[in-house]
Amino acid sequence: MxxxxxxxxxxxxxxxxxxxxxxxxxxxxxxxxxxxxxVGLCLLFSANDIELPSLWGAxxxxxxxxxxxxxxxxxxxxxxxxxxxxxxxxxxxxxFLRRKPVFISLDLAPYFYALxxxxxxxxxxxxxxxxxGRLSVEAKQVFEVLLEEGALPTSxxxxxxxxxxxxxxxxxxxxxxxxxxxxxIAKVAISDANRWGYCYVYDLLPRHFAEAVEAAQAITxxxxxxxxxxxxxxxxxxSTTREVRKLFGWQPGDVDRLVERLADEGRLRKGxxxxxxxxxxxxxxx
Numbered sequence: 608m609x610x611x612x613x614x615x616x617x618x619x620x621x622x623x624x625x626x627x628x629x630x631x632x633x634x635x636x637x638x639x640x641x642x643x644x645x646v647g648l649c650l651l652f653s654a655n656d657i658e659l660p661s662l663w664g665a666x667x668x669x670x671x672x673x674x675x676x677x678x679x680x681x682x683x684x685x686x687x688x689x690x691x692x693x694x695x696x697x698x699x700x701x702x703f704l705r706r707k708p709v710f711i712s713l714d715l716a717p718y719f720y721a722l723x724x725x726x727x728x729x730x731x732x733x734x735x736x737x738x739x740g741r742l743s744v745e746a747k748q749v750f751e752v753l754l755e756e757g758a759l760p761t762s763x764x765x766x767x768x769x770x771x772x773x774x775x776x777x778x779x780x781x782x783x784x785x786x787x788x789x790x791x792i793a794k795v796a797i798s799d800a801n802r803w804g805y806c807y808v809y810d811l812l813p814r815h816f817a818e819a820v821e822a823a824q825a826i827t828x829x830x831x832x833x834x835x836x837x838x839x840x841x842x843x844x845x846s847t848t849r850e851v852r853k854l855f856g857w858q859p860g861d862v863d864r865l866v867e868r869l870a871d872e873g874r875l876r877k878g879x880x881x882x883x884x885x886x887x888x889x890x891x892x893x
Contacts (some may be wrong), residue, residue, distance in 0.1 A: 611875060612845060612890065616885045621693060621845045624671075625660035632668030638802045639665070639688050643698050649710040651689050657707060657854060658843050662689065679723065690797050696815060701787040701794050704854060712794035715838060716832040717822035720812075723790040724863075726818075729813055730754060742789075745770060745782035750791060758810035783809070832865050840875060840891035855877050 610847040622628050626642055633639050639662060641651050646660050652673055653661040664670045673680060689710075693700040699711040703719065708727050711719060712726065724741065725732050733750050736742040742750075748768040753759065761783070765771045770779040786792040795815050796808035813820045835855065835863040840846060865890060869875045 611880045614881055617881055626665035629668040629670050633665040636688055637639055637820055640692060640697055643710050644712045646842045647712045647715040651685060651708060658846060693794055694796050699793060702784045702785055706784045713819060716816060716819040717826055718834045720790050720819055720823040721826035721831040722828055727788060729811055743782060743785060745778050746785040749782045750786055753792060753809060753811055758795055758808050760808050761806045762801040810837060832861060836865060840889055845881060845888040845890045847888055
């Protein structure tokens, strides 16, 4: 049975869940962590092509354009907390989805790790993936530097991996994004070891988030996709199967089977119409 949701109702629900209302806004770092843990997945700033809440929007209490100047209080807090919270091991922050930087709560991290190519010893997995053509040579070089040397600032990683110089900048950036999307590495600190006095420090993800890695061992792919999808829908209120596949990079068959099962179990609604929007939407239940 097809049901209908008004666009206004969708916006009202998202404003509440995204804390984009003045009375719900994030004001302290503890508020920020509570918000990130509640939504599970969050951007730093909103993006036109990804439907997710943003820390910036929650700080402002509304979806406000990001100012060009750096003396804005909320902007300063957003930049500071996106460094401090991951460095303290409170959340993951990196290019884990579609090469875009996102926050992932620690309770959700094991489910993403369970879907990653990491199925055994990270020191061995990467080589098999490289031999099978699933890991680029640049990503392999970066991973091996961190495997042997431990946590390093990006400036050192580039040199040690043989990817220094302007001509290699894009290759290095792609390698970092590739390794983050595979949940092989994570940002673990901030360093002043470059000419701008600011850069990230990376290390192998299992070295700093061992509990998430251990918890992932008991999670099946089916369980992981179920938990992630339901959490995502609870946060964004409504989405399409196409958006789900695009955001998480899941195979169409896996998404379709998951949606059918959860709909049969009464845990989500499918085929929902939203006034003024094309297509059929998935909506969380409860």
